[in-house]
Amino acid sequence: MLRxxxxxxxxxxxxxLKGQQQNPYYVLLSEVMxxxxxxxxVKAYFERFVDQWPTLNAMAQASLDEILVAWQGLGxxxxxxxxxxxxxQLSEQQSFPQAPDDLKKLSGVGDYTANAVAAIAFNQAVVPIDGNVIRVLARVFALTQPLPMLKKTVAEKALLLADSDRPGDFAQSLMDLGSLVCRPQQPRCEICPVVSMCVGYKEGLQQTLPVKAVKLPKPTRYGIAFLNVNEHRQIWLRxxxxxxxxxGMxxxxxxxxxxxxxEPVSGGLQRGVVKHTFxxxxLRLTxxxxxxxxxxxxxxxxxxNALERYALPTVMKKVLSFLS
Ligand code: SF4
Known part of the structure; x- marks a missing residue:
């Protein structure tokens, strides 16, 4: 894999780049995105973010509104x-923790992100388990369990594999293999570096693994949104x-x-219905x-005329398209 x-x-x-030190701020920012x-x-967003906030401290000092505006479209x-x-938190404590358990004390950092930052930024011998890694290892070991049980088994296997010399590169090699070679559809086994040890391939299971969990249909919710514009062409928002x-949006x-x-409402003019999926x-918003x-x-x-100043989620942009 490393070769x-x-x-x-x-x-x-x-x-x-090869031989350069990873920037933990970059790793955390990209992994969250x-x-x-x-x-x-993510590429374009990441570049814009580090242009605007080149360092961890710079972004920590930004207001939440500035960040939400820049985040628009990422969901x-x-x-x-x-x-x-x-x-x-990091800016206040003036140090970046390196161990996954310490990283998990940061807001919003779960198992995956903690392991990704620990391995990639600090060379800790752990493997972040995302969809790519689950797919690759389910195929390599021919694991036929469905999710969520599968994730636990994959995590155990991954721990055995974690490379102690170059854990960051190993984790990233799994991510890249999952993206470039062991793709969800039509894995390219003919060019795969681990084909000789891939049990899924040997057993002809590469297209069927990992086994998908049965998905329940999504419910539909309904609501009404009111466009209230005054004589100065200002709209009431909250x-x-x-x-x-x-x-916070x-x-x-x-x-x-x-x-x-x-139900239809009296005293207002219906402009249309916005459909949006979370x-x-x-959601059906009248x-x-x-x-x-x-x-x-x-x-x-x-x-x-200046709505771009506000952190408006996509669904609300759809609602505001009825303004004109
Ligand atoms: S041999 Fe095929 S199924 Fe196995 S890891 Fe490589 S690409 Fe995936």
Whole structure:
């Protein structure tokens, strides 16, 4: 694996060049961005972030709003909030912990990220277990258990494999092999460096592993959003609660999102329906235009020509597209 990695490692903006020291801030930032988001998307965001905040301390000193605005389009905003908290913790303690158990004390850092940072930035002999690593090792060892049980078995196998000299490169070699060779569909076994020891390949199971867990269908939730624009072309917006889905982001006010379809409302003009899918549910948001003065005090008027200043999640951008 290491021989293959030396020749085929992907060039990624957060990776140190051969012989250079890894920057732990880069590793943490990229690993948090890469949770739930593809490498292709993350590259551009990562470069913009380190341009704007070249060091851990610089990003720790930024306001949460600045970070949420820059994060727009990456989704799963709780990652940005936790990352910001973690960087502040690191900045205050003025040291970067190296062991996975210490890294896990940072906000939003779980098993995967702790192991990734420990291995890649600090050469600790651990292996981060993500979808790529699960797929590769399930195939190499022909593990036929479905998830989530499979993850535990993969973690045990991975521990036996962790390389004590170059654990960071070993972890990254698994990630790269999963992305370039042992792909989800049509693995390229003919060019794989571990084909001779791959039991899944020998048994012809490479296309069927890992065994997928049965997925339950996503429920649909419904709600109403109100576009309230005053005579100065300002719109009434509010901030979502810090905790929970899209926490701390700015939104157009509206009803709660429930599994009961919404009734038409009087006193407003229906502009359309926004469809959006979150990880755990689909959302159908009916958009109304209204001129009634907002009843709630928790909110503010925002200039409709300067909405890019606000940390608006994609679903709210869809709602605001009905402004014109
Ligand atoms: S031989 Fe095929 S299935 Fe096995 S690890 Fe390599 S690419 Fe994956």
């Amino acid at each position: 293959w990695y030396d020749q085929h490692a992907r060039t990624l903006p957060w990776r140190a 890469l949770q739930q988001t593809t490498v292709a998307t 799963y905003y709780s990652r940005a909030r936790n990352l910001h908290k973690a960087l502040r 901030r979502r609660p810090e905790k929970g889905l899209l926490g 700015i939104e157009v006010p509206g009803t709660e999102w429930t599994e009961v379809p919404v 990880t755990h549910f689909h 958009v109304y235009k209204t001129n009634e003065m907002p009843q709630e005090t928790e909110g503010f008027w925002a200039d409709t």
